[in-house]
Amino acid sequence: MKLSRRELFVTSSVALGTFSHAFGQTPPAPAAPEPPQTSFDPLRGNVGIFTGRGGTIGMLVAPDGLVVVDTQFVDTATIALRNLKQMSGRQIDVLINTHHHGDHTGGNSVFRPAAKQHVAHRNVPALQKAQAAAAKSEVPQAYADTTYDTTWSTKLGAETISLKYYGPGHTSGDSVVRFQNANIVHMGDLMFYLRNPRVDRGAGASIKNWIVTLESVAKDNPADTIYIAGHSKVNLPLNVMRADLLKFRDYFSGLLAYVQKGIASGRSAAEIVKVASVPGFTDYEGSPEGTIQAAYDELTAKG
Ligand SMILES: [Zn+2]
DSSP states (O other), rough: OSSHHHHHHHHHHHHHHHHHTTSSSSOOOOHHHOOOOOOEEEEEEHHHHHHESSSSSEEEETEEEEEEOOOOOOHHHHHHHHHHHOOOOOOOEEEEEOOOOHHHHTTTHHHHHGGGEEETTTTTHHHHHHHHHHOOOOOOOOOSSSEESSEEEEEEEEEEEEEEEEEESSOOOOOOEEEEETTEEGGGGOOEESSSOOOOOOOOOOOHHHHHHHHHHHHHHHHHHHOOSSSSSSSSSSOOOOOHHHHHHHHHHHHHHHHHHHHHOOOOOOHHHHHSSSSTTTTTSSOHHHHHHHHHHHHHOOO
């Protein structure tokens, strides 16, 4: 579905320009920031994805259930909510955060007043509070008020939505969100498609357990499950399949093997991170430096 935001913006700019011109003297106003490009794309069984900027938003839009997974930022969340209201007059049944990072929770305050319930793993609110304090964030925060330890589930009409915590991965509060009937799983940032991922060790991440998690999720779901990635390489889709999950697992295994070998041969972290890509994974977008450093820190951590 195409949104009308751009048209509205263009219309108001023209109006403003005409107004300024009429008074002759007024210097041109500084260019307003470009509105974010957004789209909503249905995937299967009433589940789709909204993309703007930040982590992918998942949505269930059914006659008997409305679910939103992650919220990006205030500006794109505002567009997404308006878009959702055009598709359904129903109140949002469940708002979910896959984890605490600002590009997944920054629009919480936009969605929360429109939602009955706000769910995340129990580690998320504290991590989100610490993150907002450390960043001196002026973005209004909204924190999940329903939390869980290992699994949480609810039924809305024909759809069953379940959240599962597989232990530390990208952070220590990542939920894997499954829409059973649609056979779609939102991975949050446990899935980066062909992009070197962020590993948030400060928030309790673990590459070793991330590998186990990807393998477990692949086993827990049917062969034809569609997985929604939190982020993907530019111009590549955000919906991926089991083979992509397993390739990402292999990327991490290759990463740990590469770093372990470097440590064993006495190389410093600075030397080990100095590569264009994780060996064998040249198609991954972005600098691998931060990811390799996180692997080094994990492998050399005491205790
Ligand atoms: Zn993240």
